[in-house]
Amino acid sequence: MLSVITVLFAAIGAFANAELIWDTQRQTRLTLEEFLKDRQAGEILVLGEIHANSENKDEPDTRVHHTNQARMIAGLGQFSPVSVGMEFLTYTFQDTVDNYLRGAISEADFLRQVGWGSSQNFDFYREQILLPSRLGGRTLALNIPRAITGKVARRGPDSLTEADRALLPPIWEKGGDEYFERFAETMKGHATQQQIENFFWAQSLWDDTMAWNATKYMNTAPQDRMVIIVGQFHAEFGHGLPADSSATGPRT
Known part of the structure; x- marks a missing residue:
């Protein structure tokens, strides 16, 4: 079974500049140097992040937070x-992604083709x-097309067509109870119970697809270390992506 570790960078004020990491396995804060000492080949490090967007892009801590990601890699x-x-x-x-990294297409064409959001x-x-192309690894696209998760979020899992299902991971299960409770709490007052159920099925599909693609690659490259950059909610408390990556082992 692959070793999956969730890490969260402290992202505010003095903590951001100190490069402090919250290691969920040890339940303690570590400096980046301390964290790197114990890393092993074959590990998947799920790095929960605060997404940089149009609202926080000018905040100094946002820049530090993402610079620290590159330092870890x-x-x-x-x-x-x-x-x-x-x-x-x-x-x-x-x-x-591969064409962009080998210089076959421009950055502008890459961003347009993958539908990188303007926000x-x-x-x-x-x-x-x-960085991975300079460090002997690969940069992997992990997620499922948004059209599919959008359909699930609006109309539930049974709304998918055969063509949609052909793109699903081999394992797609509703996330655990604690994960759902945490998710439902964020939606309280903004959606009906059925809508929350559908949204959570979409969230679970997001997690399972990323876990499938990550573990599939790592089973072919056990000498690598992998860093998955994902929204913090997908990674906190060992729920979501870390749980899915740990639970299944090899996926095909």
């Missing part, structure tokens, strides 16, 4: 190949996407 590259999995990239566009400032993620 570069630091891991001292020991073995490092691959990076991106929540923002849809796995059906993996060829586009997500690429400046905060460029280095994380480029």
